[in-house]
Amino acid sequence: MRINRNDSGAAGGASQNRPAPTSEVKKEPTAGKEPTPEKKAAPAKTRKRKAKPEPDTEEGAEHTRRHFPLGCLIVLIILALVAFGGYKVMQFYGEIDGGSELGSEQTITIEQGASVGSIATQLKDAGIIQYDWLFKEYVKYSGKAAGIQYGDFALRSGMDYNTIIQTISQEVRRPTANITIPEGTTAVGVAQIFVNAGLVDSVDTFLNCANGTDGSDFSQYSFWTQIPDNGRLMKCEGYLFPDTYNVYADEDVYYYVDTLYSEFSAKTEGLMDTINEKGTTLDDVVKLASFIQEEAGVEAEDAKVSACFHNRLESSDPLWAEHKLESNACSYIMQDVENNYLWNSPTAEYYGWPALGEIPEDVLNLYDTYRISGLPAGPISCPGYAAIEAALNPDQEFMDEGYFFFVTGHPDTDVAGQYFYAKTAEEHQANVEKAGWAY
Structure with missing residues (x-):
């Protein structure tokens, strides 16, 4: 008798409802398909949770630092900046509004x-x-x-x-004074102008400062450092620029001297390129300009007088081989009509030469233009800008034609103020008579 395995009954009385073990079940291959190897079931993975480090440990502290929120840090920085900015703004407002306590006046x-x-x-x-x-x-x-x-x-x-x-903003201004220094004024004369205005106590005080003998330093000006120490009477002569100044009336002497030197520097700065191109020096230009200022005195004649002086100093004419300037403005000549730097000028009076009746020999060897060749040791006055420019740029036509002499009309004649120029000594003597100077 055949036993049906699908029936609920079982042979020998055993239950048949339990499924057969998987290992014992074999699947029949499907027609047309290759049999695939059985996949072995993977064992289930168990995830282990990593324990958090305790905060009190070094590892825990490091973990806390690594995980501090970046956003919080940025907020803290912004708050700090805002607080600092607010603090500075309060300082600025406090500055504008003033402090609670005032300092000393x-x-x-x-x-x-x-x-x-x-x-x-x-x-x-x-x-x-x-x-x-x-x-x-x-x-x-x-x-x-x-x-x-x-x-x-x-x-x-x-x-x-x-x-x-x-x-x-209140109009509480310092007292000022107007000072006018005429062109051709000597250094002693300039000092006397400041004394007369009540700005300086003595001529010596002014000159000691201007010459640097009291320790005053004007080396901020290049011209000052280039003035040679060659025995000249005064270092400042020629450089106290003549002009009209409005100065403070309650300053020290250095301020007044510096004002004049500053003006000289500003006025002559533009001439330096030409001076260097011509191979001369500013000091020599100022020296010659001081003679042009004294001998011409009229701006329209400056360049012609300059040409005569240049010819005397530079000419190859045998008559002028010694290249003497021969200017009566600085020589041994003692005539009241001559404004002679050595005999009847404020400088001569300052040194007391007229009272002594003679000029020291060493001074004549440095300044007597009939005795020495070339320019004297220093300028004989403080020339204006026109004379300085003329010394640098003489009348070329007068130089080329060979003019050496000039004379001006006597003030008591009908040719007063007129200029007469000559090329030879004979022509000059005739001009002297025309000008009313023949005695």
């Missing part, structure tokens, strides 16, 4: 023409304000720059900006 001198920027720097250096750039911008945007004056002002640290601006 200081006198601040604002120079004429000073810029707002330079004034702000001056106030900062004096401790009146802390931020020069802030003061500058405040003045600029408040529209009060035009009202600032020059002069002496009493200010204190801790003042608010408006009070500072109001104070320095």
